[in-house]
Amino acid sequence: MDFLSQTYYFDFESDEIQEFVRDFKDDSLLPKEKAKLLYVKVRDSFRYDPYFLSFSKEHFKASNLVKQKKGHCIDKSIILIAGLRSLGIPARIRLAKVKNHIAIDRLTEKFGTNELTPHGMVDLLLEEKWLxxxxxxxxxxxxxxxxxxxxxxxxxxxxxxxxNNEGKEFMEYLEDYGHFEDVPLDFMEANAREHYPHIFGNDKNKKEFWL
Structure with missing residues (x-):
C-alpha cells in the first residue's frame, strides 16, 4: 500500500481537511517543512481530552474530527494522517500501550489505571525513512x-x-501494536474492552462513553 490513498476515515479530499491544510499547499515548501508545520498545527489546535471514548465509524472520519476543539491521541493522529496524505506525504496509524507516570487523579480514577491503550501515533515517510x-x-x-x-x-x-522538566518519569511505552493500513476500529474496541471492562459494563452495543 502506498499510504497516500483516501479512505473512509482519512477522507482528505473533504472540504474540511482541504481547508485545514490550505496554508501548507505551497510549492515553495519542502515536504519536510510541510510535515513540521502541520504537526504543530494538529498538536496545538486541539486540546488533548481522553475522557470521551467512541467506537463508531462516523466519529473517526477525519472530516468530522477536524471540526472538534478537542480529541484524544487517536483522533489527533487521524487528522494528521489525513492532512499529510493530502500533501502527498505517505502516512499511516500506529497503536501502542503507554504508561503515564504523572497521571492526574481523574485519569487514574476513570480508567482504573495509569496505563492507556490503545494509544495512537503517526508513521510518516520522509526522504525514504519512516518516522x-x-x-x-x-x-x-x-x-x-x-x-x-x-x-x-x-x-x-x-x-x-x-x-518531565524535573527529571521525573513522565511517559513510558509498554507495548507496540504496530502500524495499520487503515483505522483498525474492531481492534481498538476489543483492546479497550479487554483493558477497561468496568467502563463498558455488560452493554455490548454501546459505542460511546463519557468518563
Missing part, C-alpha cells in the same frame, strides 16, 4: 505537566517525553 510522530499533547497541557512540548524536526522520531 514516528505523536501530536497528542498540546502546548498548554505540557505546561501544566511541567514538560517541554514535543516537537517534530522531520528527521527523527517524535515520541512521548520520558521525563
Amino acid at each position: 514516528k510522530a505523536s501530536p497528542a499533547f498540546n502546548r498548554s497541557l505540557c505546561k501544566m505537566c511541567n514538560v517541554q512540548p514535543l516537537d517534530f524536526d522531520g528527521e527523527n522520531d517524535s515520541i512521548f517525553q520520558e521525563y
Whole structure:
C-alpha cells in the first residue's frame, strides 16, 4: 500500500481537511517543512481530552474530527494522517500501550489505571525513512505537566517525553501494536474492552462513553 490513498476515515479530499491544510499547499515548501508545520498545527489546535471514548465509524472520519476543539491521541493522529496524505506525504496509524507516570487523579480514577491503550501515533515517510510522530499533547497541557512540548524536526522520531522538566518519569511505552493500513476500529474496541471492562459494563452495543 502506498499510504497516500483516501479512505473512509482519512477522507482528505473533504472540504474540511482541504481547508485545514490550505496554508501548507505551497510549492515553495519542502515536504519536510510541510510535515513540521502541520504537526504543530494538529498538536496545538486541539486540546488533548481522553475522557470521551467512541467506537463508531462516523466519529473517526477525519472530516468530522477536524471540526472538534478537542480529541484524544487517536483522533489527533487521524487528522494528521489525513492532512499529510493530502500533501502527498505517505502516512499511516500506529497503536501502542503507554504508561503515564504523572497521571492526574481523574485519569487514574476513570480508567482504573495509569496505563492507556490503545494509544495512537503517526508513521510518516520522509526522504525514504519512516518516522514516528505523536501530536497528542498540546502546548498548554505540557505546561501544566511541567514538560517541554514535543516537537517534530522531520528527521527523527517524535515520541512521548520520558521525563518531565524535573527529571521525573513522565511517559513510558509498554507495548507496540504496530502500524495499520487503515483505522483498525474492531481492534481498538476489543483492546479497550479487554483493558477497561468496568467502563463498558455488560452493554455490548454501546459505542460511546463519557468518563
